[in-house]
Amino acid sequence: MAFSGNPLDRAGHRRSDEAWLREQAAAGLFLPFWQNRPLVVNERAGFLAWREDWRTCTRIFLGLDDNQPLFAVDLTGEEEPGLGEGSFQEMRASAFVLPARDTAIAGQAKALLDWHKRHGFCPNCGAATQLRDGGYRRLCPACGAEHFPRTDPVVIMLPILGDECLVGRSPRFPPQLFSAFAGFVEPGESMEEAVRRELREEVDLAVGDVAYHATQPWPFPSSLMLGCYAQALSKDFQIDGNEIEAARWLSKDEARARLAHKIEDELKLPAAIAIAHHLIKDWAAR
Numbered sequence: 001m002a003f004s005g006n007p008l009d010r011a012g013h014r015r016s017d018e019a020w021l022r023e024q025a026a027a028g029l030f031l032p033f034w035q036n037r038p039l040v041v042n043e044r045a046g047f048l049a050w051r052e053d054w055r056t057c058t059r060i061f062l063g064l065d066d067n068q069p070l071f072a073v074d075l076t077g078e079e080e081p082g083l084g085e086g087s088f089q090e091m092r093a094s095a096f097v098l099p100a101r102d103t104a105i106a107g108q109a110k111a112l113l114d115w116h117k118r119h120g121f122c123p124n125c126g127a128a129t130q131l132r133d134g135g136y137r138r139l140c141p142a143c144g145a146e147h148f149p150r151t152d153p154v155v156i157m158l159p160i161l162g163d164e165c166l167v168g169r170s171p172r173f174p175p176q177l178f179s180a181f182a183g184f185v186e187p188g189e190s191m192e193e194a195v196r197r198e199l200r201e202e203v204d205l206a207v208g209d210v211a212y213h214a215t216q217p218w219p220f221p222s223s224l225m226l227g228c229y230a231q232a233l234s235k236d237f238q239i240d241g242n243e244i245e246a247a248r249w250l251s252k253d254e255a256r257a258r259l260a261h262k263i264e265d266e267l268k269l270p271a272a273i274a275i276a277h278h279l280i281k282d283w284a285a286r
């Protein structure tokens, strides 16, 4: 699953030690980002030696790869920085090119750097906050409030009934794409309740049991996708016409044929980078 399987030891018990972090930085390799895009060199994450002109950039600790300390650094400027090797590539596109481990590491870096960019000021008192713990905390020197990087839970669910599953199309999707249904978990809501509420809202589908399948970190900007199967109580549905513009039941045979690209028409299923692909594929293989 893309963005999962991160091999780094995040050394969470050590990264609040500033002296230890300085030692790691002195021996570190650094993955530059520019405008949320990682540097890609020869189809690998482009970790480079430190450059002095990066000293004013946001720098975060990613973890230890065996004993090699790895960091990410957020380069600023309107123009793409020329580093002599590789190029900055959009994160989603990079996931199709990089090895799985590099995708997971770059995803971790992107989610964190993106959070720092948007949390420079304290939501409690408005003062400028300071980076701490290698990037896993921001501290407000004025009021003492601590702020921690967010991970937002999103339910993503495939309704199933007998030999069929329901897929839907959001107007925000690329043309012809049909996928599982998804939505943010709201405060005070369990995962199962969020699944039932979202399916009610989007396709007015009645659902009984909800079964957890797998999770996927999704750094756009900082979600954790909670993949579930939702047992539909009937095949009746009604699209809301707003978040969902079309939906269709698919048989297992049809789902397998479409995932294998044996049917090419106006309905496409998600690529393997997305957890929705795995929800459909794993169910159809049962």
Ligand SMILES: [Zn+2]
Pocket: 122, 123, 124, 125, 126, 127, 140, 141, 142, 143, 144, 145
């Ligand atoms: Zn404050």
